[in-house]
Amino acid sequence: MSEAPSGAPERIVVVGASLAGLSAAHALRGEGFAGSLTLVGDERHAPYDRPPLSKQVLRGLFSPDTTLPRHPDLNAEFRLGTPASSLDLDARTVSLGDGTTLPYDRLLIATGTRARPWPKSDEASLDGVFTLRNRDDATKLSGRLKAGPRRVVLVGGGFIGFEVASTCRDLDIPVTVLVRDGQPLEAALGPRLGGLVGEIARERGVDLRLGAEIERMEAEGGRLTGVTLKGGERIEADIVVAAIGAVRNVEWLEGAGLAADEGGVLCDGYCRVLRQNGDIVPDVFAAGDIARWPNPHQDEALVAVEHWGNARAQAKAAARNMLAGPAAGLARHDHLPDFWSQQFGLTIKLVGLTEGADSLVIAHGSLEERRFVALYGREGRTVAAASIDSARWLPAYAAAIRERAPFPPISDAVDQPRLRIEEP
Amino acid sequence: MSCTTLFEQVLDPDNRANPYPLFAELRRQPVCRQEDGTYVVSTHAEIARLISDPRISSEDLPDPQKFRWTGHPITDLFVRPIRAEIRRRHQPFIFRDPPDHDRLRGLVMRAFSPERVRRMREETTDLTNELIEKFAGKARIDLVDDFSYPLPVTVICKLLGVPPEDEPQFQGWATQLATALEPNQRADAETQAKNEQCFTEISEFLRDLIAKKRDEPQDDILTDLANGSDSGDADTERMNDFDLVATAVLLLVAGHETTVNLITNSVLTLLRFPEHWQRLRDDSAIAPRLIEEMLRYEPPVQYRTRLAIADIPIAGVTIPKDAPVVLLLASGNRDPNRFADPDRFDPDRSDNRHLGFGGGLHYCVGAPLARIEAEVALVALAKRLNNPRLVEDPPPYRPGASLRGPRHLCLSFDGIAAG
Numbered sequence: 001m002s003e004a005p006s007g008a009p010e011r012i013v014v015v016g017a018s019l020a021g022l023s024a025a026h027a028l029r030g031e032g033f034a035g036s037l038t039l040v041g042d043e044r045h046a047p048y049d050r051p052p053l054s055k056q057v058l059r060g061l062f063s064p065d066t067t068l069p070r071h072p073d074l075n076a077e078f079r080l081g082t083p084a085s086s087l088d089l090d091a092r093t094v095s096l097g098d099g100t101t102l103p104y105d106r107l108l109i110a111t112g113t114r115a116r117p118w119p120k121s122d123e124a125s126l127d128g129v130f131t132l133r134n135r136d137d138a139t140k141l142s143g144r145l146k147a148g149p150r151r152v153v154l155v156g157g158g159f160i161g162f163e164v165a166s167t168c169r170d171l172d173i174p175v176t177v178l179v180r181d182g183q184p185l186e187a188a189l190g191p192r193l194g195g196l197v198g199e200i201a202r203e204r205g206v207d208l209r210l211g212a213e214i215e216r217m218e219a220e221g222g223r224l225t226g227v228t229l230k231g232g233e234r235i236e237a238d239i240v241v242a243a244i245g246a247v248r249n250v251e252w253l254e255g256a257g258l259a260a261d262e263g264g265v266l267c268d269g270y271c272r273v274l275r276q277n278g279d280i281v282p283d284v285f286a287a288g289d290i291a292r293w294p295n296p297h298q299d300e301a302l303v304a305v306e307h308w309g310n311a312r313a314q315a316k317a318a319a320r321n322m323l324a325g326p327a328a329g330l331a332r333h334d335h336l337p338d339f340w341s342q343q344f345g346l347t348i349k350l351v352g353l354t355e356g357a358d359s360l361v362i363a364h365g366s367l368e369e370r371r372f373v374a375l376y377g378r379e380g381r382t383v384a385a386a387s388i389d390s391a392r393w394l395p396a397y398a399a400a401i402r403e404r405a406p407f408p409p410i411s412d413a414v415d416q417p418r419l420r421i422e423e424p
Numbered sequence: 425m426s427c428t429t430l431f432e433q434v435l436d437p438d439n440r441a442n443p444y445p446l447f448a449e450l451r452r453q454p455v456c457r458q459e460d461g462t463y464v465v466s467t468h469a470e471i472a473r474l475i476s477d478p479r480i481s482s483e484d485l486p487d488p489q490k491f492r493w494t495g496h497p498i499t500d501l502f503v504r505p506i507r508a509e510i511r512r513r514h515q516p517f518i519f520r521d522p523p524d525h526d527r528l529r530g531l532v533m534r535a536f537s538p539e540r541v542r543r544m545r546e547e548t549t550d551l552t553n554e555l556i557e558k559f560a561g562k563a564r565i566d567l568v569d570d571f572s573y574p575l576p577v578t579v580i581c582k583l584l585g586v587p588p589e590d591e592p593q594f595q596g597w598a599t600q601l602a603t604a605l606e607p608n609q610r611a612d613a614e615t616q617a618k619n620e621q622c623f624t625e626i627s628e629f630l631r632d633l634i635a636k637k638r639d640e641p642q643d644d645i646l647t648d649l650a651n652g653s654d655s656g657d658a659d660t661e662r663m664n665d666f667d668l669v670a671t672a673v674l675l676l677v678a679g680h681e682t683t684v685n686l687i688t689n690s691v692l693t694l695l696r697f698p699e700h701w702q703r704l705r706d707d708s709a710i711a712p713r714l715i716e717e718m719l720r721y722e723p724p725v726q727y728r729t730r731l732a733i734a735d736i737p738i739a740g741v742t743i744p745k746d747a748p749v750v751l752l753l754a755s756g757n758r759d760p761n762r763f764a765d766p767d768r769f770d771p772d773r774s775d776n777r778h779l780g781f782g783g784g785l786h787y788c789v790g791a792p793l794a795r796i797e798a799e800v801a802l803v804a805l806a807k808r809l810n811n812p813r814l815v816e817d818p819p820p821y822r823p824g825a826s827l828r829g830p831r832h833l834c835l836s837f838d839g840i841a842a843g
Contacts, residue, residue: 364478365523390526392785395476412734412745413478415522 009105009283010035012322013094015084016110016249017041019049020288020311022068024108025076027319037076038102040094042083042111042249045135046070051308053138054163055342059170060146064139084111087256089281106322109253109265109273109286110315113246113306118155123217128224129240132160141241145171149238152176153227155214157184157194159341161243162201166343169204176207176235178214188339189386190354190424193374196367197348204344214240246306248290258284264292264304270330271318285322287314296334297383297401298353307339336398340391346370349391352384352401360424361408363397364415365390373397376424377407427456431464431750435825441818443726443825444767447755454739462748463732463741466755468762468779470739475751476784479734483521514666516674518786525785531663532671532789535648536583541792544579548800551578553843556808560840564815567833568688571805576683576797580676583793585637585644590629594676597626601673602681602827623673630669646672679790685724685829686794687801690715692833693722694802695814697769704806711799714771718798719757719780721769726754726828728782753779754828804843812837 012028014021017039025037041047049066056062079096086095087107094102115131118124130141145152145168152168154161157179168175177184183194184201202208215230217240226236250260258281259266259274265286267273271293273284286293288311294300313335320331338351357376363385365372373393376384381404385397393413400409408419430450434443447466450456454467465471474480517528555571565571577595586594600622637647649671652662663671694701694714703710728751736743743749756779758766763773781788788794805812815834822831 369523371523371526390522393476393478395784396473396478399473410478410734414481414733416478 008035008325009033009322011038011102011104012036012106012108013038013040013102013104014108014110015040015094015252016108016112016288016290017043017047017078017080018110018112018288018311019047019068019308020110020112020315021108022047022070023312023315024110024287024319025074026071027316028323029071029074031320031323033319033323035105037074038079039076040079040082040084040096040102042081042097043134043136044081046078046080048135050134053135054132054160055167057138058132058142058145058164058167060142064135064142066135084252087253087258087284089256089258089275089284092283105283107284108315108318108322109284109290110288110311111249111252112289113248116242116245116247118240118242118244120217124242126217126219126224127222128219128238129217129242131242132164133246141239144239145173149173151235151237152239152241153178153214153235153237154241154243156243156245157182157186158243158245159185159188159339159343161241162197163341163343164241164243165201165206166204169206169344174205174207176209176237177201178212178229179208179210180213181211183210184208188350188354189348190357190360190376192360192422192424193386193388196370197344197346200344200346200370246289248304250290263302265290266302267291267293269294269296269332269334270321271314271333272321285318287311287318293333295337295353296332297336297404298355303337303353305335305337307337309338310335336402338398346388347391348386348388349394350384350386351394351398352376352382354384354386354424357383357424359407359421361419361421362417363408363410363413363419364393364417366417375408377421380407381405382407382409427453427464428459430456431458431462434752437821437823437825440821440823440825440828443754443828444758447752447758450752450755451759455741455743457741457747462729462750463743464750464752465738466752466759467739468756468759471751471753471756471779472783473738474730474736474749475779475782475786477736479732479736480749481521481731481733482519482525482786483515483731510666511670514664514670516670518674518678522785528663528667528671529789531649531661532645532675535645536789536793538792540583540645541796544583544793545796545800547582548575548579548797549804551575552801552804556804556840556843559809559837563838564834564836567691567835568684568830569832571801572684572687572691572833575687575801576680577676579683579793579797580679583645584672584675585642585646586633593629594626597622598676598680601626601677602824626673626676627669630672631665634665634668645675675790678788679793681827681829682724682790683794683797685827686715686718686798688830688833689722689724690718690798690802691805691812691835692814692817692819692830693718693769694806695812695835696817700769700771701806701812703771704802708803708807710771711803712795715795715798715802716776716778716780717769717771717773720763720773720776720778721757723754723757723778723780724829725780725782725826727752727826728786729826753782808841808843809835810838810841 021039047068049068052062052066057064083097084094085097092104115133151174154165154177165175165177183191184198185194198208213230215228218226228234248264253260257275259276267286271285272280273286289306292302292304295303314333317331317333324330340349354376357378359377361375363373363375371389373387382400427450434446450466454470455465457463517525559565577598581591634650637650641647649663730749732743732747732749734745760766781791812835819830819833
């Protein structure tokens, strides 16, 4: 184990200039850090907000410039368009793609994820095949949607895919969604609620195909003309959007000796990264999508939470701990995961983690009305709550989840049907 | 001292000028049962928790309006029971739970659009300056009667779409009905009779006005609520007349008394700490922070009463089903476990998550409007009143313990500056 960092840091480097990186920078200054602060980003854009990209930006309601507000006194150096290429823990330096080397006293790893590319590279490079993760993706795709494509084929049953499908319907563009396994949004919401959102998408005109996969794409002169599904059906389309998950940006850490792999960068509950042998690296921290950490709300299971709220909370915790001297205690990152999505005219919110849930109750409203709070239980404990268009009770359930309250946690409440425990 | 009678002392008008030492006593037991079975919640964490707990209802609170025989059989046996039933079913949404609450509040939020509220800034500025002009030549004013009272009622009338000639009438009704929002206020028979009379009059007036808004739609909130709107993603439904009248009365009363108190409490506090008055005079950009701190330090709504509809274990106590629950917002705002040095008025406070506008489902719909009104009013007063002084401190207070504020606030000053 390396020795604990001695003295107050003078140079802090943040690798990753997105929500987590910028939030950490703000938190560092907020905590009184007055030394040199450098943010390194592979994109040329100043830190920007991603949630609008699949919604308002794609629909053309917002400009693609979703730059995050920056405090006028942030006083940080931004090295944008220059990805980090390697890390030397002993020398305490980060090397950048342009050949420069940055020494640090504390380092924050916040390089996040990128869109998982379409696995067949010849198809991925076709004109008309897109992924959606960053501003440039959204700008290009938005332009193509404006041109009025015959049909968009969306691959993937996750939130981004469904938000894009919803945007297509808002723009009156025919859209087919291919979900390979199970129900849409199943990973986050379970099959029951995922199925409901799928039903709503169908009512809004989405051609939803479950258990469907692309066999091959067809093109003319390098331009996509359609896809053929496994089973032989051909669908004419000008655009394919592959929303098939994310890949963590860990390649630059290869050889650094950290416990980092495709699952993320392993860190402890205080955001300090771990070496491959499990030792804590006391001067290197991680936050945001890339961090994989023991979640106290999930029996200390190692999770990476790829949500906006976690990026901010974890960045804050990391910033505090980067500055904590030996006397001051470290702050445990005990954020309860939460996220929201807007699609098909609905606002969906979730707190907690539904993974492993074995029971579900509707605690307020009803599935029929499409306005409800659903609670998830695992082994008799409350682990998550999801709402559609009725999020205002969620804080009460978030408290119940934090306390690992018995399931279901609250009965005889306002606007509550008779509680019936079902499969999730 | 046991906390079981402390809340009674909070209600005692003799303690109106400074209830805060009583709150500090109450906070020793965050959730405390009173002798009458009411549970008083006085700490920030517990209030924040209960305010968004689905076992806390805003409906079916004990009805302060006791039935009295008039001696006319038709009135007593038919007209009044029917009227009472209609009123029970069409309570304003502040006294309702989901799903009705959400539907009604949603319609109001749509009509109370940010755009519409923003547009009120200019009108509020003009009104403010008109009121201040009238101070010219005087050496002393009553801020309440001469300023804080007339301003919000005019603003809410304009927003709702009440014709200017009916405003004085409306102001009278607002004053009378403010007592109806005051829980634990055991009104005497005369006040109750007046309230009822007043409610009948304003309902008739509003029904006529609503009919006019349906015939000749205008750009105002009543028109939107009466006709529904086809803006946005979906057509919104029209509100029925009973709900519409209840909503309009609510907006009038809740938007009025509270704002009067916010403005008056602000001036009182700033004159008690004149360095902040001077700061505002020098730099109007401080106003928003100052108002947030005011909402913490002297919130116009000191508490709200709700009802437990299930047993609720909290802070070592179980609030039993059917118990009235008092959420003492003003005490949560002074909780030293949430705010450092809570009894200090400090506009530079960071992370000022006060309970001044409540929280959860029933978070104040009018918060953005109240902020604009208070900001415009305070900035103008600070700029234009030369050397204002409090004539009487503490000033006389209105009887209400929940909607708490001075009845009069006499100021002397050395003339007004140009606007």
